[in-house]
Amino acid sequence: MAGLYLFPPSRCRHSQELGLLVIRVHCENITFKMGTFTKILLASICVVFIAVKWNAPTLDAESLRGARVLVTGASTGIGEQVAYHYARFGARVVITARREKVLQQVAEKCTSLGAQEVFYIAADMSNQQDPEKVVEFALEKLGGLDYLVLNHIGMSHFKMWDGDVEYFDWLMKVNLFSYVQMSSKAMDTLEQNKGSLVIVSSLLGKVASPFFAPYSSTKAALNGFFGALSHELSLKKSNMSVTICTLGFIDTDNAMEKVGKVTDVPAAPATDAALNIVTAGALREAELFYPWNTYLVTLTKDWFPPVTNHFIRTTFKYNP
Numbered sequence: 001m002a003g004l005y006l007f008p009p010s011r012c013r014h015s016q017e018l019g020l021l022v023i024r025v026h027c028e029n030i031t032f033k034m035g036t037f038t039k040i041l042l043a044s045i046c047v048v049f050i051a052v053k054w055n056a057p058t059l060d061a062e063s064l065r066g067a068r069v070l071v072t073g074a075s076t077g078i079g080e081q082v083a084y085h086y087a088r089f090g091a092r093v094v095i096t097a098r099r100e101k102v103l104q105q106v107a108e109k110c111t112s113l114g115a116q117e118v119f120y121i122a123a124d125m126s127n128q129q130d131p132e133k134v135v136e137f138a139l140e141k142l143g144g145l146d147y148l149v150l151n152h153i154g155m156s157h158f159k160m161w162d163g164d165v166e167y168f169d170w171l172m173k174v175n176l177f178s179y180v181q182m183s184s185k186a187m188d189t190l191e192q193n194k195g196s197l198v199i200v201s202s203l204l205g206k207v208a209s210p211f212f213a214p215y216s217s218t219k220a221a222l223n224g225f226f227g228a229l230s231h232e233l234s235l236k237k238s239n240m241s242v243t244i245c246t247l248g249f250i251d252t253d254n255a256m257e258k259v260g261k262v263t264d265v266p267a268a269p270a271t272d273a274a275l276n277i278v279t280a281g282a283l284r285e286a287e288l289f290y291p292w293n294t295y296l297v298t299l300t301k302d303w304f305p306p307v308t309n310h311f312i313r314t315t316f317k318y319n320p
Helices: 009-054 077-088 100-113 130-142 165-192 213-235 253-258 270-282 293-303 305-315
Strands: 068-072 092-097 117-122 147-150 196-202 241-247 287-290
Touching: 068 077, 068 130, 077 092, 077 100, 077 147, 077 253, 077 270, 092 100, 092 130, 100 117, 117 130, 130 165, 147 165, 147 270, 165 196, 165 213, 196 213, 196 270, 213 241, 241 270, 241 293, 270 287, 287 293, 293 305
Parallel strands: 068 092, 068 147, 092 117, 147 196, 196 241, 241 287
Antiparallel strands: none
């Protein structure tokens, strides 16, 4: 039996240890190379993204002077800031939300910022008749539409899914069905005026998150419907454009109240988000990602799912 050993037993033990060491070093080298590759890949994506943005066409402010615009969810947050930007560009604006008194205040500020005309109408987007009624009101006051910016959302709960199907049904009406109603009602005028339909969506519609199951579902459905509609319009060589805006964590009062205390993720400013939305619509861009790192998150979701899942699950300060 001793003849079977190429080395004495002690040397065999050392050889095995050396072999294990070589394997370990090799594995660590592979890990290092993969980590390096990932960093290089992400850095390359960033460079390409910046290059594309750097060479992208810029907004012609004069193109928005006198433009006929309808903005929903305009009493607060992103919608309010969108209305203010259109006002600064000298547009003619119709704003809508649920609270009439707040809308009146926003309308007054729009006038002071330079809007040529401002009208407002209170509406409840969960009501079957209100979405189309708002579009009819805008057409009556403005004589047509160049931009339809759909931004409104229903009250979203920050909590684990508790099986409340009735609430889910209500949220679908507000966050999805009313969008479909309003865009369908406005398609003829947008087609005639080479107009733009701007859909304000969310990163949570592309990357699901805990505590927002109903909200994430409505935004995913929104992306699906209007993504399909955009393809159909392109096939028909339509004059109308569709811009889907994927927004990350924005510092609106509502978002900060619900999410700000349970995450360390920095919130992007609502006024900058709004300006990017206005610009993307005016340039007829198919998609907007704001802030820019939301685009990276959507890429890592497909390329490195475990990384994205780990990030999402550790983003919130949650103790069961």
